[in-house]
Amino acid sequence: MVQTTDNVLIDVQNMKKYFPVTQGVVFQKKVADIKAVDGVSFTIHKGETLGLVGESGCGKTTTGRCILQLYKVTEGDVYFEGENLCTMKSTALRSMRRRMQIIFQDPYGSLNPRMTCGNIIGEPLIVHKMVSNRNEYREQVTELLNIVGLNPYMADRYPHEFSGGQRQRIGVARALAVKPSFIVCDEPVSALDVSIQAQIINLLEELQEQFDLTYLFIAHDLSVVRHISDRIAVMYLGHIVELADRQELYENPLHPYTKALLSAVPIPDPILETTRSRIILIGDVPSPLHPPSGCVFHTRCPIAIDECSAAIPEFRNMGNDHWVACIRV
Amino acid sequence: MGTLLEVNNLKTYFFMQDGVTKAVDGISYDLQEGETLGLVGESGCGKSVSALSVMRLIAWPPGRTVEGEAIFDGEDLLKMDNNEMRRIRGNRMSMVFQEPMTSLNPVLTIGRQLTETLELHLKMDKSAARNRAAELLQMVGIPEAASRLNDYPHQFSGGMRQRVMIAMAISCNPRLIIADEPTTALDVTIQAQILELMKGLCKQLGTALIVITHNLGVVARYADRVNVMYAGKIIERGTAKEIYHNPKHPYTLGLLRSVPRLDEPKKQKLDPIEGIPPDLMNLPPGCSFRPRCHYAIDKCAVEEPLLEPVADSNRHTSACWVAGKLSAKKDT
Numbered sequence: 129m130v131q132t133t134d135n136v137l138i139d140v141q142n143m144k145k146y147f148p149v150t151q152g153v154v155f156q157k158k159v160a161d162i163k164a165v166d167g168v169s170f171t172i173h174k175g176e177t178l179g180l181v182g183e184s185g186c187g188k189t190t191t192g193r194c195i196l197q198l199y200k201v202t203e204g205d206v207y208f209e210g211e212n213l214c215t216m217k218s219t220a221l222r223s224m225r226r227r228m229q230i231i232f233q234d235p236y237g238s239l240n241p242r243m244t245c246g247n248i249i250g251e252p253l254i255v256h257k258m259v260s261n262r263n264e265y266r267e268q269v270t271e272l273l274n275i276v277g278l279n280p281y282m283a284d285r286y287p288h289e290f291s292g293g294q295r296q297r298i299g300v301a302r303a304l305a306v307k308p309s310f311i312v313c314d315e316p317v318s319a320l321d322v323s324i325q326a327q328i329i330n331l332l333e334e335l336q337e338q339f340d341l342t343y344l345f346i347a348h349d350l351s352v353v354r355h356i357s358d359r360i361a362v363m364y365l366g367h368i369v370e371l372a373d374r375q376e377l378y379e380n381p382l383h384p385y386t387k388a389l390l391s392a393v394p395i396p397d398p399i400l401e402t403t404r405s406r407i408i409l410i411g412d413v414p415s416p417l418h419p420p421s422g423c424v425f426h427t428r429c430p431i432a433i434d435e436c437s438a439a440i441p442e443f444r445n446m447g448n449d450h451w452v453a454c455i456r457v
Numbered sequence: 458m459g460t461l462l463e464v465n466n467l468k469t470y471f472f473m474q475d476g477v478t479k480a481v482d483g484i485s486y487d488l489q490e491g492e493t494l495g496l497v498g499e500s501g502c503g504k505s506v507s508a509l510s511v512m513r514l515i516a517w518p519p520g521r522t523v524e525g526e527a528i529f530d531g532e533d534l535l536k537m538d539n540n541e542m543r544r545i546r547g548n549r550m551s552m553v554f555q556e557p558m559t560s561l562n563p564v565l566t567i568g569r570q571l572t573e574t575l576e577l578h579l580k581m582d583k584s585a586a587r588n589r590a591a592e593l594l595q596m597v598g599i600p601e602a603a604s605r606l607n608d609y610p611h612q613f614s615g616g617m618r619q620r621v622m623i624a625m626a627i628s629c630n631p632r633l634i635i636a637d638e639p640t641t642a643l644d645v646t647i648q649a650q651i652l653e654l655m656k657g658l659c660k661q662l663g664t665a666l667i668v669i670t671h672n673l674g675v676v677a678r679y680a681d682r683v684n685v686m687y688a689g690k691i692i693e694r695g696t697a698k699e700i701y702h703n704p705k706h707p708y709t710l711g712l713l714r715s716v717p718r719l720d721e722p723k724k725q726k727l728d729p730i731e732g733i734p735p736d737l738m739n740l741p742p743g744c745s746f747r748p749r750c751h752y753a754i755d756k757c758a759v760e761e762p763l764l765e766p767v768a769d770s771n772r773h774t775s776a777c778w779v780a781g782k783l784s785a786k787k788d789t
């Protein structure tokens with residue numbers, strides 16, 4: 129099935145990613161599966177930011193990497209402008225890769241410490257043969273540095289000479305170098321202090337406007353996700369449990385997990401805080417090695433009934449493009 | 458209610474090869490019995506060092522508290538000998554850290570770690586200590602507490618380990634708990650569990666609490682009063698309401714404007730603080746915040762502003778030459 133809806137850039141259909149757990153040294157026998165992503169479906173429109181929020185280990189990074197084909201999906205399909213990336217030949221995929229980039233959380237770990245800032249940013253230009261001579265290369269690196277708010281004289285410095293926020297700018301410049309249309313931002317501001325975090329968020333927003341970019345913005349901080357996203361997908365243990373417009377999700381959350389998550393996030397306003405209700409979930413998130421049957425949230429859900437453990441709830445559209453997977457709404 | 462802790466002009470420096478890091482440079486504050494104090498500020502501003510100094514946990518070399526007082530229950534902690542201090546730590550005051558795995562002993566059972574302090578500080582016998590340990594685990598919400606006493610730390614999840622740390626912190630009925638980023642490493646829903654638990658227990662036991670965090674939301678939700686730190690100093694101090702609804706320091710104002718709020722009605726641009734915090738080894742003259750400050754006047758570059766009462770309240774203090782002219786409303 130080829131998707132042709134004009135403004136859809138990414139279309140993910142029933143995507144699964146299982147990581148095998150093996151035993152034995154010589155004959156690695158598969159003994160179980162980690163169901164990191166277990167059947168997610170969503171679209172990302174051109175020029176929009178889709179936020180992906182959820183707690184540690186729920187499968188956010190895996191989802192992002194599967195879309196970019198950095199992981200081979202176990203099942204399901206990912207369409208980019210109507211073409212199925214999962215079945216694409218490697219040569220065709222290679223040219224698609226240029227259009228899809230990723231920005232990582234850890235600005236230090238993701239930059240090669242022995243390369244200068246200029247070469248880190250310029251490397252993809254050479255890999256994708258986007259410059260024909262030394263001059264063009266220099267020019268483009270200078271332009272990229274300017275775009276992300278770094279001074280071009282910094283091109284000869286090494287990553288350790290930069291602050292966390294500046295390193296994240298280098299990561300952004302590197303992703304931008306190949307003129308992508310889609311960027312997976314995987315916790316790009318989680319490691320930064322609030323004042324620096326705001327600088328990077330503003331930069332990402334400005335670049336989106338300037339270059340007509342589409343983002344998948346992954347974070348565990350719902351306030352940040354809600355700030356930057358047009359729509360938000362809430363993930364729990366490998367499943368997307370709710371997806372809606374940023375305003376709709378905040379004003380009218382339907383899934384009990386979303387409600388708990390919203391209430392758990394404190395708002396920097398002591399007067400308001402005295403009036404907010406709090407839903408405190410009991411217990412820990414189960415392991416993706418042994419996810420609960422049926423609705424994966426039923427072990428912690430305050431409104432679960434017997435039927436909840438029987439079958440995986442359908443992800444349904446409640447109208448207004450507000451999607452939820454819960455039999456009790 | 459009386460004053461439990463009074464810190465006066467506390468200075469803790471690190472003497473490094475390339476210079477002196479003034480991690481905490483003359484901070485003063487008080488804490489009332491049963492009060493919850495929030496300590497906020499960005500990475501490296503001296504939050505942890507200020508707490509560790511009060512607990513006398515700064516290791517020399519390279520660090521040393523070079524000046525100041527920390528009067529706890531009428532006695533200056535900084536003048537006590539090590540034995541006296543050891544008796545107070547983990548007994549009348551205790552600490553909860555960000556990473557519970559590093560503060561729990563991996564080769565001792567959870568039960569043993571709890572009973573050890575009970576036997577040492579409260580002079581309980583073995584069986585009484587064991588019963589009390591089970592009771593404590595139950596108080597912090599660990600299911601089947603008695604049977605989990607024989608488990609080792611690695612058999613617990615991150616959230617459960619932090620619960621154990623809290624159980625240890627309250628085990629000797631302390632008057633004060635200092636929690637340094639107690640939930641930063643945990644997931645949002647677990648964070649909420651732990652903070653509610655801690656706040657509830659402190660209220661129930663009448664324990665004062667200092668919460669160190671960079672999360673402005675956490676402070677707004679749980680703190681009675683707030684110290685805002687920048688570059689080794691407290692630059693503003695007041696009730697949570699004063700700090701959030703009537704900030705009187707450009708840095709506090711900047712912090713509040715740069716965090717996205719969950720209840721933000723429509724997409725609006727954040728207003729970040731430009732630049733980065735100063736190097737604590739080479740502080741600029743005058744006000745440390747001046748290079749990033751939109752409100753600076755000539756005086757700011759020469760003379761250091763001290764923490765002084767703001768016009769409408771003498772308990773709300775700010776260290777800024779233009780404090781009186783600031784308003785929380787957008788002005789640019």
Ligand SMILES: Nc1ncnc2c1ncn2[C@@H]1O[C@H](COP(=O)(O)OP(=O)(O)OP(=O)(O)O)[C@@H](O)[C@H]1O
Nearest residue numbers: 147162164183184185186187188189190191348416
């Ligand atoms: N390469 C891998 N091999 C095996 N298991 C993996 C691999 N990558 C991820 N997992 C597992 O899959 C699950 C989902 O991981 P993922 O990194 O996608 O979560 P996440 O939502 O990004 O979490 P975080 O917020 O901590 O970054 C986790 O249980 C993780 O341990």
Ligand SMILES: Nc1ncnc2c1ncn2[C@@H]1O[C@H](COP(=O)(O)OP(=O)(O)OP(=O)(O)O)[C@@H](O)[C@H]1O
Nearest residue numbers: 471478480499500501502503504505506507519737
């Ligand atoms: N053991 C040490 N040796 C040398 N310098 C230190 C040491 N501990 C802290 N410092 C310095 O003291 C300053 C204050 O550090 P502190 O740990 O108090 O910051 P913080 O506000 O707790 O930051 P964070 O939010 O990152 O925990 C920092 O500049 C730090 O580099």
Ligand code: SF4
Nearest residue numbers: 744747750757777778
């Ligand atoms: S003292 Fe001056 S530089 Fe410092 S915060 Fe106030 S106005 Fe800004």
Ligand SMILES: [Mg+2]
Nearest residue numbers: 188189190314
């Ligand atoms: Mg991740």
Ligand SMILES: [Mg+2]
Nearest residue numbers: 504505506637
């Ligand atoms: Mg600290």
